[in-house]
Amino acid sequence: MRANVSRYDLRAPDGLTEALHLVSNGWKPLAGGTDLMVLLEAGKLAERRLAGLWKLDELRGIEVGDETITLGALTIFAELRHSPVVGLNLPLLASAAAEIGGVANQNRATLGGNLANASPAADAAPALLVYDAELEIVSLEGTRRVPYHQFHRGYKEMDLRAGELIARIHLPNGRGRWQGCWRKVATRAAQAITKVSLAAAARVEEGRIAEIRIAYGAVAPYPLRCHRMEAALRGAALPAQLPPFDELAPIDDFRSTARYRLKVARNLMETFLASLA
Amino acid sequence: MSDQVELLLQVNGAARRVEAWPLERLLDVLRHGLGLKGTKEGCGEGECGSCVVIMDGKLVVSCLVPALEADGSSITTIEGLGGEAGLDSMQQAFVDEGAAQCGFCTPGMIMAANALCQGGRTMDHASIREGLAGNLCRCTGYMKILAAVRKAGGARP
Amino acid sequence: MGESAPRKDAPAKVTGRAQFVDDLTLPEMLYGVTVRSTVARGRIQRIRFDPAFEWDECVIVRAEDIPGRNVVPLIADDQPCLAGQVVNHAEEPVLLIAHEDRHMAESARRRVKVEYERLPGVYSIDAALRADAGAPFKSYTVAKGNVEEGFRRAKWVVEGEYETGAQEQLYIEPQGVLAVASPREGVTVWGSMQCPYYVQRALAAVFGLPEEMIRVVQCETGGGFGGKEEYPSMIAAHAALLAWKSRRPVKIIYDRAEDIAATTKRHPSRTRHRTGVAPDGTLTAMEIDFTLDGGAYCTLSPVVLSRGTIHAGGPYRCDNVRISSRAVATNHPPHGAFRGFGAPQSIFAMERHMDRIAKTIGMDPAELRRRNFLRQGDTTATGQVIRERVELPALLERALAESRWEEKRRTFAVTNGNGNVRRGMGIAAFMHGAGFTGSGERHLRSQVAVEATAEGKARVLASSCEMGQGSKTVLCQIAAEALGTKLEDVEIAQPDTAEVPDSGPTVASRTSMVVGKLVESAARDLRRTLDQSGLLEGRTFSEACRELVKRRGGFKSWSRYQPPPGQWWDDDRYSGDAYGTYSWAVQVAEVAVDLVTYETSVTAFVSAQEVGRVLNPALAEGQVEGGVAQGIGLALYEKVVYDKGRVVNSQMTNYIMPAPGDLPPIRSIFLETPYEFGPGGAKGLGELPIDGPAPAILNAVEDATGAAVARIPMTPEDLLDALERTHE
Known part of the structure; x- marks a missing residue:
């Protein structure tokens, strides 16, 4: 333990308004703690005042409408993984949830936390990009919505202002019928950080790709929706040619190499496209 | 800077009061505050599973749970299972199958295995491997742990 | 037992x-x-x-x-x-x-x-070997026969260079x-x-x-x-x-x-092999150059180097051998003891090299090994005559049969044409010397006592530490058998220098074999005392112990290490009986390589070993399974990343050890040939199983994909590079 916990303050607001007051006064939101508590232990948690969100039941749960599915930002991955609704309608998210850490971390880590932590390797992110998720962001000023693919802007930079919290994630219902894939490539079979991941889904009509969404993890400074790749494949006859990969900008780090990430990203796409044919 | 807070917990069935810093780890509350040393710290970052306990019915890594959040919760640690005179079926299976070597990951492994086997599901090795993915053991190669969990799992109510 | x-x-x-x-x-x-x-x-x-x-x-x-x-x-x-x-x-x-x-x-x-x-600073073996970098901590030369002559008799001369990385315990x-x-x-x-x-x-x-x-x-x-x-x-x-x-x-x-x-890690190593091979596949000459990165201080490097050097030639007969080795100083934190103690490094090189030889001369890798195994009466590189029967051929047959070697290789040859998964099989054969090297045990002069207690137990007193391997149980089993009583009548003291004699360090696969032998002899002595004093007549063992304590005010029987007769070792010439005895093993790995992600998974593993008599089968299996797991980690997952001498990945999230989902079923097979000087016939076991997995796995990867990787850990990134080189 490399932090002196007596130097940190933590409060647990009883409701959203109280939480937003704290957050607007510079208190750092703390959800499942699977990222922030790790930073704390390493002595790297800069914020000294934290607002624990565990009492905010209004930010939990899965709501299913005809057109949309709404996920509370505090929904834990264990729930996403085991929810029949998510499994049926958002299968890529269910698969990703099942591969985030071990059972004990899936019981704690939240969807909103995974997005707000903004790791390029965040495992829920590619699925949400593929599903055209929209974030509902709240503050004392009110509520606004941001298409998730516009949320990340750079390494750990996102469209989330001081005083704001991610409240809910809205997803279209009905994407479960698309043909999709989620593939996480990590440093070992399970309980590991992603080196490269792909979420993709397509609607195939009469031997052509009618609609397609592609998103990668850990190949850019943030989870990457690949619009150019999608454009190249939209309308393509199957079997489709590989699209251009110039949107990807992977790096070398101690987990992997840029070369490997790019090569595997191509291979994963090749496998996905082959599965459509 | 903060003040210590008084927490009220149900630990292994008994009400316990303990002072802690709000952001102190549940792990430290258990070990230092309550003297329950059976829960172990192997990595301090939620990776090894040595510190897992049951909190309000869910398996959690206690090194990543802030003390304040545990206030009012119900916790089961390894001390809440059987003692040496009356091992529970998972503990007994760990003894019988030789699943404990150095013993340091063992309390966490048993807590995780018990959580996995709730409901008496009989599992194959693949699903046990997946269910214990968050618990690392350096001694055994996991073979005897899998055997123990399989043996005890089926015997569970 | x-x-x-x-x-x-x-x-x-x-x-x-x-x-x-x-x-x-x-x-x-x-x-x-x-x-x-x-x-x-x-x-x-x-x-x-x-x-x-x-x-x-x-x-x-x-x-x-x-x-x-x-x-x-x-x-x-x-x-x-x-x-x-x-x-x-x-x-x-x-x-x-x-x-x-x-x-x-x-x-x-x-x-x-x-x-x-x-x-x-100095951060690599190459930099450390440059003339201005200072003297190595230690160097050895082991020589036997005439290497030049051996190369003259060779049809092929096969060269190779192999590297292993640091590994965290x-x-x-x-x-x-x-x-x-x-x-x-x-x-x-x-x-x-x-x-x-x-x-x-x-x-x-x-x-x-x-x-x-x-x-x-x-x-x-x-x-x-x-x-x-x-x-x-x-x-x-x-x-x-x-x-x-x-x-x-x-x-x-x-x-x-x-x-x-x-803290310390396994020494990184580099090994160069040059081997002469006769037309029938027998080895005519072996020239081996072995270097360890010792880190900044000497610590245990000389003895790690010594074990690595002695094991560098593998379990093979060859009349002409020259092994040169050194442990060099760098500015890494000191490297130190890790299960296997230098042997996994040099055995990795030897066993990868055997596959390279097999490929070069067009012989099946199992057959090449079979033809070259040491036999009873042969001498090792240090001139040690192998006095016991060597079970390697039987171990090889068992390992091949159990892993369905022939059948799987035939099947994979067909199925590897399709899809994105390539499967392969690999072998490693090796030996591991039990106990301290050379005159080490003689210098240690380990001591053990067994005492009768007032509570009516026999109590083993030794400084050997239980750390998961099961020594408390095994030493008590040995004592119980020697005392002719139940295991429940025997207890063992927690090591405490105020209470227990120095039975030596808990290292070198020596506890069961060396310390166990001392326990056996001290326990027999206590039994003799009980017998001779007639205390066992009409009394249970426990009552007899109580009575003995009452009459004599406590009783301890002592034993001190005696080398097996005829064992000789020359520290200066580095020749002779390097170890009292060796344990032997053949391991077979079956792997699947995913050509989409370049990930290798070990899908099945067989470890066949001869470790003398097995004292406690469950504990012995536990040692094999755990050792193999660490060997799989060494081969595929565990990479210490240094940046100018600092470890960059010092967390469990980025130093990757195998989790439950990364390991295959591990099958252990024991052939038991009792060893005359071990307790109940036992030899050392703890380190043996980690020696072979890495070369067996990389041999299997080459079998599956054709990519010949000579460095561990082999990450998917490394395999991608190797595959691209292979296909160029």
């Missing part, structure tokens, strides 16, 4: 009652932390203490506070306990702080800034020690360790006290694997120095990041 008696320590471990060092507290105890160097090599210019901090509440120890010698004594006595003027590696201890609040101790640590004049319990110390009372420490008497010797030097004033107690130890062989001496000295100065108990527990970054 020969029965899977349940572990003596299991009930305490499954209930969480087993006491590890961090579970202990003493009244008035302080928490100690270590300020470490942030540069790999430099001169200390200034140490700044943040003036805003309450330093009065802390106890601070620097090198000048050391009452005795500033050294962690081992082989060369070159490693300081605390850095003086210079630091020679990153994370070198510079200064110690203790505080009664563990959070404040950590705050204090972060408020000390040490300024350095940076000096250039990653015991799940981090290191730690609790100490009390004062000039009047001396020093007492409790800790997680393998070698209490090493710690005692180190503390005696650091405090300038006689050994009787140093008491070392081993706590329950959460895995060691060599990592708690030498480093606990350092931590014990630190905790005791803080206790000495503060006059209060001090506990130091490393966090994981500190443990990975600062």
Whole structure:
């Protein structure tokens, strides 16, 4: 333990308004703690005042409408993984949830936390990009919505202002019928950080790709929706040619190499496209 | 800077009061505050599973749970299972199958295995491997742990 | 013996009652932390203490506070306990702080800034071998026959170069020690360790006290694997120095990041082979050049090098052998003991090289090995005559049969044409010398006692440490059999230098074989006493023990190590009987390589070994399964990344050891040929199983994909590079 916990303050607001007051006064939101508590232990948690969100039941749960599915930002991955609704309608998210850490971390880590932590390797992110998720962001000023693919802007930079919290994630219902894939490539079979991941889904009509969404993890400074790749494949006859990969900008780090990430990203796409044919 | 807070917990069935810093780890509350040393710290970052306990019915890594959040919760640690005179079926299976070597990951492994086997599901090795993915053991190669969990799992109510 | 008696320590471990060092507290105890160097090599210019901090509440120890010698004594006595003027590696201890609040101790640590004049460092074997880099810690030459002549007789000369990386022991319990110390009372420490008497010797030097004033107690130890062989001496000295100065108990527990970054790891290695091969596949000459990266201080490098050197030629007969080896100095944190102790490194090279030879000459790799196995009566590279029957051919047949070698290879040859998965099979054959090398056991002169207790038990007294391997259970089983009584009648003392004799360090696969033999002989002696005094007549064993204690006021029988007859060793010429005996093994790995992700998974593993008589089959299997798991980690997952001498990946999230989903079913097969000089016929086992997985796996990967990788760990990134090279 490399932090002196007596130097940190933590409060647990009883409701959203109280939480937003704290957050607007510079208190750092703390959800499942699977990222922030790790930073704390390493002595790297800069914020000294934290607002624990565990009492905010209004930010939990899965709501299913005809057109949309709404996920509370505090929904834990264990729930996403085991929810029949998510499994049926958002299968890529269910698969990703099942591969985030071990059972004990899936019981704690939240969807909103995974997005707000903004790791390029965040495992829920590619699925949400593929599903055209929209974030509902709240503050004392009110509520606004941001298409998730516009949320990340750079390494750990996102469209989330001081005083704001991610409240809910809205997803279209009905994407479960698309043909999709989620593939996480990590440093070992399970309980590991992603080196490269792909979420993709397509609607195939009469031997052509009618609609397609592609998103990668850990190949850019943030989870990457690949619009150019999608454009190249939209309308393509199957079997489709590989699209251009110039949107990807992977790096070398101690987990992997840029070369490997790019090569595997191509291979994963090749496998996905082959599965459509 | 903060003040210590008084927490009220149900630990292994008994009400316990303990002072802690709000952001102190549940792990430290258990070990230092309550003297329950059976829960172990192997990595301090939620990776090894040595510190897992049951909190309000869910398996959690206690090194990543802030003390304040545990206030009012119900916790089961390894001390809440059987003692040496009356091992529970998972503990007994760990003894019988030789699943404990150095013993340091063992309390966490048993807590995780018990959580996995709730409901008496009989599992194959693949699903046990997946269910214990968050618990690392350096001694055994996991073979005897899998055997123990399989043996005890089926015997569970 | 020969029965899977349940572990003596299991009930305490499954209930969480087993006491590890961090579970202990003493009244008035302080928490100690270590300020470490942030540069790999430099001169200390200034140490700044943040003036805003309450330093009065802390106890601070620097090198000048050391009452005795500033050294962690081992082989060369070159490693300081605390850095003086210079630091020679990153994370070198510079200064110690203790505080009664563990959070404040950590705050204090972060408020000390040490300024350095940076000096250039050496970070690779190549850099260390350049002429100006200074002398190696140690070098050896082992020679037999005439290598030049051997090469003249060869049809092929096959060359290869192989490398292995550092590996972290990653015991799940981090290191730690609790100490009390004062000039009047001396020093007492409790800790997680393998070698209490090493710690005692180190503390005696650091405090300038006689050994009787140093008491070392081993706590329950959460895995060691060599990592708690030498480093606990350092931590014990630190905790005791803080206790000495503060006059209060001090506990130091490393966090994981500190443990990975600062403590010892497996030595990285490079091996070059040049081998002459006759038309029939027999080896005519072996020239082997073996180098270890010793890190910044000598520590155990000479003996790790020695074992690696002796094992470098594998279990093969060859009349003409020359092995040259050296352990070089770099500015990495010192590398040290890790299960296998140099042998996994040189065996990796040998067994990969055997496959290269097989490929070169167009022979099946199993057949090539079969033709070259050492046989009874052959001599090894050091000139040791193998006196016992060598079971390698039988082990090979069993391993091949059990892994369905022929059938799988035929199947894979067909299926590998389709899809994105390539499957392959690989073998490794090897031996591992049990006990200390050469004259080591003779110098140790280990001692063991078995006493009768007033409670009516026989009690084994030895400093050998239980760290998960099952030694408490096995030593009690040996004693029970020698005493002719039930296991329940035998107990074993927790190692405590105030109470147990020095049975040597818990290393080198020596506990069952060497210490067990001493236990057997001391227990027999106690039995003889009971028999001769007639105490067993009409009494149970337990009553007889009680009676013996009553009549004689306590009774202990002692035994001391005697080398097996006829064993000779020449330390100067490095020849002779390197080990009393060897254990033998053949392992087969089956792998699947995913050509989409370049990930290799081991899908099945067979380990067939001959370790003399198996004393406790369940524990023996546990050793094999655990050793193979660590070997799989060494082969595929575990990579220590250094940046200018500092470990970059010092967390469990980025130093990757196998989790439950990464390991295959591991099948252990034991062939039992009793060894005349082991207790009940047993030989050493602990290290053997980690020697073979890495080469077997990389051989299997080559079988599957054609990619010949010569360096471990082989990550998917490495395999991608190798596949691209292969297909160019």
